[in-house]
Amino acid sequence: MEERQEVGTVVRGRKTPDRAQSAAAGGPLPGPRATPGVIDAGAKLPRTQLLILxxxxHRFALDGYTRASLRAIAADAGVDQRMIAHYFGSKQGLFLAAVxxxxxxxxxLREVLAGPRRAARQRIREVLTRVLAEPTIYERMVGVMRAAAGDPAIAPMMRDFLRNEVVAPLTRLxxxxxxxxxxxxxxSHFLGLVFARFIVAVEPLASAPPADVAALVAPxxxxxxxxxxTASAGT
Amino acid sequence: MEERQEVGTVVRGRKTPDRAQSAAAGGPLPGPRATPGVIDAGAKLPRTQLLILxxxxHRFALDGYTRASLRAIAADAGVDQRMIAHYFGSKQGLFLAAVxxxxxxxxxLREVLAGPRRAARQRIREVLTRVLAEPTIYERMVGVMRAAAGDPAIAPMMRDFLRNEVVAPLTRLxxxxxxxxxxxxxxSHFLGLVFARFIVAVEPLASAPPADVAALVAPxxxxxxxxxxTASAGT
Incomplete structure (x- = not known):
């Protein structure tokens, strides 16, 4: 499906043999992350993590993000609830890993905000270059968007999650x-970039180097x- | 699935009772269009059109956009090939209607380019406001994106179509x-707006009035x- 020849990325660690398989097993590894702000993925997961995921x-799809409780998830997985905190840190971390x-x-966003305003565009370029070059984008963001587009249970859950865990905290930041x-x-622009580059893979955007796309999009x-x-003021 | 309360749009003509049903029957009506550049949809189609669609x-999914011939489609539909031209004008028109x-x-784009450069942003605002306010966007663009995200046969066909029938002619324009x-x-940004507003429906973007979104996005x-x-020059 994704027939991109040139992604302009360097794949770190082992190459995941199958995206669907990887998504099914999915979940970040605990431990140091190679790219700040980007969740690493790839290696084999302990059985406990797989059961939790x-x-x-199942719970997120059944109950939605807000109503799904860590207690119920731990019970379903047959593990102690402390294992969730151990492996995923928080409910948000678990959802990021599961979905x-x-x-x-x-x-x-903290990285973008941490520094003088006049250099913000450069910081946006840097972080966007890193994110677009990250193989996990290809493997997992596409999975999320496919799921949201295709599964009636996923879109409201995504909306709920984005509202409470992305839009609200980023708005405060x-x-x-x-x-x-x-x-x-x-x-929305970021989602569109992922859709155009990785799902439809329309050229020349699909194989444009991440740094070039970041340079164009950063402003x-x-x-x-x-x-x-403001929206009402226009321009 | 789409649980948007406020779309900021005025639905013209009859309200389609079911998007999936509408998409299954889909296809533009011949005759005058209410919004320039936007294909109207909604009323019942003659049986010949349905057979052609x-x-x-089937042919586009089987053979891809370029290889699918109007002759084969007419034969499959059991109609004279001239009926395709009559109802859909061209292969592009047929694909737009079918997909x-x-x-x-x-x-x-012609409308955006037709006028002085200094007023281009205003023309972009106007055309984008119209397109975002158009109920067919909600009903059909979402269908295309769902199909491209979910069906392994659709994404390469979309890519082929976009390359030959959208990117190439627009690039010449x-x-x-x-x-x-x-x-x-x-x-890509337009796709992202549709995804965020209509598929995930994340607020406040989802219910922001089309004119406000257009004002923010036009620049x-x-x-x-x-x-x-340029990409390599950055800025």
């Missing part, structure tokens, strides 16, 4: 008028995040 | 350095289409 996917979101949005709209505009993200405009 | 979907792309990209990359960047599209930057 299976139970979590497959390959980045920590708040960590990425940004601390600007229209912050929530700004965040979702950036998010847009900068304006959406920091620009003086 | 069914045959076309469901709800806009004529070249017509939209734009007549600029990096024109193809510029076109695909605009397209981005203007820069992607006309900006002085």
């Amino acid at each position: 299976q139970a979590a996917r 497959g979101l390959p980045v920590h949005p708040a960590e990425v 940004l601390d600007a008028p229209d912050a929530a709209l700004r965040i979702t505009l950036v998010g 847009t993200f900068e304006r959406y995040l920091f620009g003086g405009v | 069914q045959a076309a979907r 469901g792309l709800p806009v004529h990209p070249a017509e939209v 734009l007549d600029a350095p990096d024109a193809a990359l510029r076109i695909t960047l605009v397209g 981005t599209f203007e820069r992607y289409l006309f900006g002085g930057v």
Whole structure:
């Protein structure tokens, strides 16, 4: 399906033989991450983690993100609830691992905000280059978008999760008028890039080097995040 | 699945009772279109059109866009090939109707290009407002993206179609350095807006009035289409 010849990425660690298989087994590895803000994936998971992830996917699909309890997931998996904290840190971490979101949005935004405003575009370029070059984007973001597009149970869960765990905290981080709209505009463009590059794989965007795409898109993200405009004011 | 409460759109004509049902029957009506560049959909189709659309979907999925011949589609449908021209105008028109792309990209870009450069952003705002307010976007663009995300036969067909019938002619229309990359960047952002507004429906973007979204996004599209930057130059 994904027939991209040139992704401009360096695959770290072992190459996952099959994306669907990888997504089924999915989940980040605990331990140091190679790329800040990006969840590493790839190596084999302990059986306990796999059981937790299976139970979590089932519960999240059944109950939605908010109502699904860690207690119920642990019970379904037949493990102690402390194992969830051990392996995934938090409910958000578990959802990211179970559903497959390959980045920590708040960590990425913190990096963009950490520094002088005049250098924000450069920081956006850097972080976006890294994220677009990350093989987990290809393997997991696509899985999330496929699931949201194809499964009636996933889209509302994604919406619930994005509202509570991405848009709300990022809106507080940004601390600007229209912050929530700004965040979702950036998010929509990012989703579109993933869709065009990895799902439809339309050229020349599909094989454009991550650094080039980041250079073109960074001024847009900068304006959406920091620009003086509001929706009603236009321009 | 789409649980959007407020779409900010005015539904013209009869409300389609079921999107999937509508998509299955899909296809534009011949005759005058209410919104320039946007294909109208909704009313009942003559049986001949339905037969042609069914045959076309089958052939396009089987052979891909380029190899699927109008002769074979007409034969499969059991109709004279001239009926395809009569109802759909061209192979592109038939594909748009069969797969469901709800806009004529070249017509939209021509409108953006037809006028002084200094007013281009305003024209982009106007055309984008219209396209985002169009109920066919909700009903059909989402169908295309769902199909491309979910069906291994659709994504390569979409890629083939986009390359030959959207990116190539729009690139010639734009007549600029990096024109193809510029076109695909605009397209990726548009796909992302549709995904975020209509598939995941993440707020506040999902229910932001089309005119507000257009005002925020128009400067981005203007820069992607006309900006002085190239990918390698950055900025």
